[in-house]
Amino acid sequence: MNKIGITTTVPSEILFAAGVTPVDMNNLFITAEKYDAYIERAERDGFPKSMCAWIKGIYGAVLDHKMNTLIGVVEGDCSNTKVLLEILERKGVKMIPFGFPHDKEPEIMKHQIERLQTLLNVDAEAVEAWRRKLGEIRDLGIALDELTYKSNQLSGFENHLFLVSFSDFMNDPEAYKETLILKIKEAKTREPFNEKIRLGYIGVPPMQGDLYDYVESLDARVVYNEVQREFMFPRWEAARNVCEQYLDYTYPYDLNSRLIDISRQIETRNLDAIIHYTQAFCHKAAEDLIIKAELPVPVLQIEGDKLNELDARTKLRLEAFIDMLKDKKELG
């Protein structure tokens, strides 16, 4: 099966229907042992120091894995992707730009979807059949998410890992489905977590995967991963087609839709506070001031750059934050 790299979640239904396997380059980058070598490679080739590490990591991963085609999301995700596509194109990688229309205009979305279908030579019926098929796996994602915040049997990292992987279904939907079934079965036998503080994680997935275990060592747990959950498309069934499904998606659109969903989750999941992750040099860092003004619970903004583990300062901040949250809960 042909492989196509993706820079973030795209309608994978179209790819699978065309017999193409999507490969989320972010996952290849961040799980690579030499993830830092990817960044270094990009910087040696001329990417500025003041650019997001994810873009540089994707660049390194595309070259290292010799990907010959890449779908880049140029609207709704990261505007740096545009220049990434231009640079990679000159290195012989075939580029397919894709955009989530900022105003959620259905006609534009439809055009984007149809364009991708035409390029990959697949019809709408086949895509819809795959949407139903992948929907069954998404339902397992919903069950897994509930195991995190309802029965409290799943760790924050597991929730992150299994939801973030919905961007490319770990390159094999059938195998991924089996993995999820086994994970759910196993998790159901566990003793529930009983931590004092319940946290929500919002923003792009973190560079530092150890964040989850670190907060758990402080008697807190992340029971909501905003963007990762969106990658899973928990509302897929309410949509009538792939176009509607990808319009009912908060991450690439306006902040307001995100805030409405986050507020709902704060209530449903009984969250004490939010960790807002931003990537160094990303425009999304400025959203923090709106987020803090709008959300009813305390928000801690943390930043990641090139390192894939928490630095001492961020650990100290998390510790101070969680410590006072515990006071607030215990002392009123």
Next chain:
Amino acid sequence: MRVLGIDMGSREVKIILLENGQTVLRKKISTMQFYRDHCRKEDRLIVDTKSLGIDQFDLGVSTGYGRNNTDLNDFTQINEVKAHVYGALKQSGQETFVLLDVGGQDVKLAKVEKSIMTDLELNEKCAASCGRYLENMAHVLEVGLDELGEHHENPIDLNATCAIFTESELIGHIANGDSTEALCAGVNFALYKRIKPMLMRFNGNQVVIGGGVAHNKALHQYLKSDYDTVTALEDPQFNGAIGCCHFGELKLKSGLKRGQINV
């Protein structure tokens, strides 16, 4: 309900005793005297509260510089920055602010949002730009600390903020015939120049000042030119001890009486 708060600073130990929310004792003694005359060391430090004039309290909370130095037997120990945050919450009545605490030998900054600390910063191990720096410079200029803090206009330009190196730089300006007012303003402004980059790391336009240096009026002027709201705590030097008491009150009220002693 009596709550005792002890903040063991680098120069002085501040003690507050609250009875039903009212301060019934407010005492400051030198750190040297506190450890020498009122404490003895067994497995942990044992403080003789009676010798401090305190005969009974329901809960003691301690904080200060260095975890080992402030771990008093029968006291609940809390982190120094947290104690100052609790003090500032109690004294300022605000929920979102940047706390700037300039003490004798250190600068502490804390970002507080919705009453929860979200960021903190401490100065490096050097005491430049702390109370001790002002004391040294006041000594060179032969003015009192209060007078030093009065002047903020037309500051002379001082490059160093090191309590030692600034002396020679200051003497050069004295020899040059600069006015005492401009010299004082120069010292105050040098202090602000050193603090400002630390403050700039936090966003926020509401600053609350604590610590002994909060008495420096020039510092207020400089802060007011950069921030929307600058609030000086009513009792800045006792803020850590007040924070201990506030924490202790909340703890007692919630019925979690860990560390309770009856003297």
